[in-house]
Structures are given as structure tokens and as C-alpha cells.
Amino acid sequence: MNTITNFIEDDSKNDAKNDAKTDKTNKEEDLEKDTNDGHTPSKPVNDTNFAQRIDRMWLDVHTKIPHTDNGLFIPGMPTDYYNFEESVVVGTKRPYPGGDDGDSGPSKAPRVSKIQQSARDGNHKGTTDAFEKRRPDLVLVDHPAQDDRKDGCLWRQFAVLLEVKRDRSDGPNPSDGTTLTKLVAQLADMARLHLAARPFMRYSVHLTVCGAIFNLAIFDRAGGVVSKDYDISKDPDLDVFIRVIRRLGRDLDAYDLGLDRTVTPLHSLGSRKQFPEFRVTVGGSAYITQGLPLWQSASLVGRGTFVWVVALEGDPEQSGKDSARRFILKNAWRACGRLAESTVYKMIYSPPKEPTSHLTNLDGIARFVDGGDVFDPQAPNEVVKVSSHRKGFGGPINEKDDPVLHRLVLASRGRTLDKFTNFSRLMRAAKKMNSGTLSIFDQYSPLRLF
């Protein structure tokens, strides 16, 4: 069975040595040994697609705040970890979201940090700090052997999150079958952070162990699904638990655990130092993400938007030059009943039926390159929806409420306000924004704003 490592232990030097010895050759040998123990991995190792490299370990992180990459800001996550960790006593863990009423749940000891208590007392500038102190109990992380475990772990390294409660009454399934339980709210809260920190995820996978009951749950852009209860104190369900842990740790690749099957990570998803780049296909072209996302949504239910700077792969216009052209990639789940954003851009850039002089000014509107709904590689005639990964489980999803994965590429790239060096340039940018807004309203609204 997979072993568990606690971050706060000091005797991890030997573990690091063991890690250093675990090179790629050893992993391949392990896979071969697996086939000899009567079990065949579900997928072969693919040397070029890091999503299919399976190198994971369980970590006990319940006393440690997982980090995000330096420079990546996700609402709900701390940006100054040193100050946060100084304020957190061992075992301080925020049990449920929105629990500003001090209810720490029935089975957790009342462990409250100074800042949390201060926020509740109204003596702090806000409750944001309390909201930010969230972390799972254990996590299954993608973990390249060369990374030192002492560096801590990042949210984007999490493949599976596990929450532990002492009593089975704290389980995720409500007694009446419908009411949102505290544990499910807690899982969803962590799921939204997980989906914001780990790019291109369709869903977030969670395990819960409450007393002798374990459950599997997923959360996606349409909500969540929680399994029935399995009792590990009874024999058939203990077998299921062993099988599930084995499958999650050794067999299922990143795609099976929620990664969008239409993207290819070009670096290890578990690398501590290298934020992975992704190869993303839009239309007939492939683009490579550059560095951190410019912006990502932190909401669970909704569009789950990611915005990236991307480089065109094999750019013919830049052949022989040092760098490829840069574009903006927007990746989002659109409500299927609404007009696709790429369609709106196509409408804006389509020639008007009745040419007039004031309808041709599109200066200030982002230049559209390509885009549309994403098609499912496993069912080429179908677009990727939430219902695509819920086949065989979960309640029926209303056709009008089934988010569709949508992508578009824009040629115009703005700049952040802090990059403007003088006031006149800022005003020229504001004028351009205003002219773009005016053009859109001129063309598609009977109302004239100006």
C-alpha cells in the first residue's frame, strides 16, 4: 500500500536520498515488476506526454498550508506564507467554509489560530485570513523523484485530496439525501482552489474517510457527485478501498484524474520549480502556454476561466527567429444556452450588411484569431461538456445547464496598469477601450450611448 509522509518530520533526509536514487530507470523497472505481480497498469508509459507519467505519493499536509507558485495570485489563498505559517499553531485547520460562527464541526478539536479568533472577534481588518487557511488532511501528489520533499508542496501538484473525520456521522452523504452537508461544502471549497491552481482540469477528485466510512467525490463546473458509503470495517468494502487507493496512486494518469484530454503538458505536473507548459490545440493550430496564467477564476460552479499568454507552435512567420508570436488564449466553460464568445467575435468582425462610415472602427476591440467549442478526442463528433466525464454516474444533467468547454485565441494583448509609464499613454489606452465599446454598441444595439 502507498505510504504516507508527514511534512513536519525532520527525518526526511533519508527519504530524500531514496528519492535521489529513484531515477527514471527505476520507475520503469517498477512498472515491469507490477506486471509480474499479477497486475497490469492501465496505460503504458508515454515519454512525451507528462500527463501519462505516474509518479505519485501520499503526503500528510494537515498541519501545513499548501503553497501556490511565486507570482500566482488566487483569491482565497495566502500570498505571504511566512506570516501565515507563523500564526498557525500545529493542527490549526479550518474545518468548514463560511464557518465564521465558530462552529468547528463535531469531530475536530476546537483548534483556532490567533488570526482566526481575531477575525471572529471583529478585531481584525477582515475575515479573509480565516477563509484562506484551508488545506486538506492528506493529498496524493504528483512528485518527480528529483524534487526535494522538504520544499513543501503546491496546490497544483495535488492529484487527489483526502479529508479525514473521526466519526462516520460527519460523512458527506446527508441523512435526508438532499441537504448540503458541511463536509461536502468543505470539499467543494477546496475543489475550487484545486481547479484554480491546477490548470486545465475538468474535475477535482476527493476521498473522504469518516470513521469507517469512505467515499469518493468529484467536483466540476456543474456541481459535484458523491459516492455511496463504503465501510472499510467490512470485508468487501475494504477490498474496494485497497483497490481504489492502488488505482489512484499507480494506475490512473492525469487525464483519468480530471485533466482535460485535449491538452498535453510539456513538463511534469508535479515539478516544484517548473510551472508546466501545456500544448493546446485551437482550430488547426497548436499553441504553447507561457509561464503562469494571466488570470484564473476561483469559483467552482461557472465558467472556470483561464487566460494565458501562448506562443504559436512552429510559427511559419518566425521561422529562424528567436521567438514565436505571442497570443492570448482564453479557456472557459460556457453555458450551453448562451452565445459562444468566439461567435460574438465573428459577428463583430463580419462585414456589416449596410455599410456606413461609423460602423467600421474596430480599433480597441481585441483581434480575434480562432476559437470555438472543444471537441472530445474520444468522441470526435461531440463537444466536451460536463456530461462527457459524468457518463455512467451522477444524476442527469439538464441539457440547458451542461457547460461546454470553449476556447479562443486573440491577437491583441493588453498590459497591466502598473506597466504604463506615463499618463498620456494610459489615456490613449482608455480612449481605445472606449472606442471599442462604442463600436460594439453602434453595430449591435439600437441604443446610441454617445
Add this chain to the structure above:
Amino acid sequence: MPHYVSSTNINDAKTNLKAILATRVSYNDPNIVDALVKPDQVSDELVKTIKDHILAHQVTKDFLGAVSGQTVRLESEMYKPLVRRSGYPCSQYSRSE
């Protein structure tokens, strides 16, 4: 310093989570484990080996008994954590065992 800022409001996110999610979760699903994880693809022989290994240790048996009887102590009451002080990546399981 972050290279960008966000307009997402934390309070809105909390409200969104608790209000919208309430009607969007399916409970007691009997099929999600089989459909998503496919546990049957693990061989019976391997499961038996692991289970025999787990149940061979009195500490583990006692722990499972405590879990079943809901008598597991809180961490603050424990003499030492019930987690191992060292570990190996999942890929090393076969070799270490």
C-alpha cells in the same frame, strides 16, 4: 509581487459556493467508483497480498477495530501520530515490499 490582480470577491465566492452548490450535488451515487476508478482492474491476488500484509500487524488490526468502534482518539490526545515518519513514492511500493 503578483504580476496581475483579480477582481474576484471572496465573499461572493463563499455565497456562490453555499447557495448554488446546494442543488447541484448528487449523493449516494452507486456507480461513480466503478465508472471513474475502475477498481476491478486491480488483481485479486494483489488485493489479497496487501490485505494480508495489513492485517498481519496487531497495531493495524487494533486501529481498524477502533475505527469501526468509533473510538479513535483525536490527534491532540494521541501519544504519537498514526502516520509513518518516512515514506516512499507510490512507484516504490513493489520494490519495498
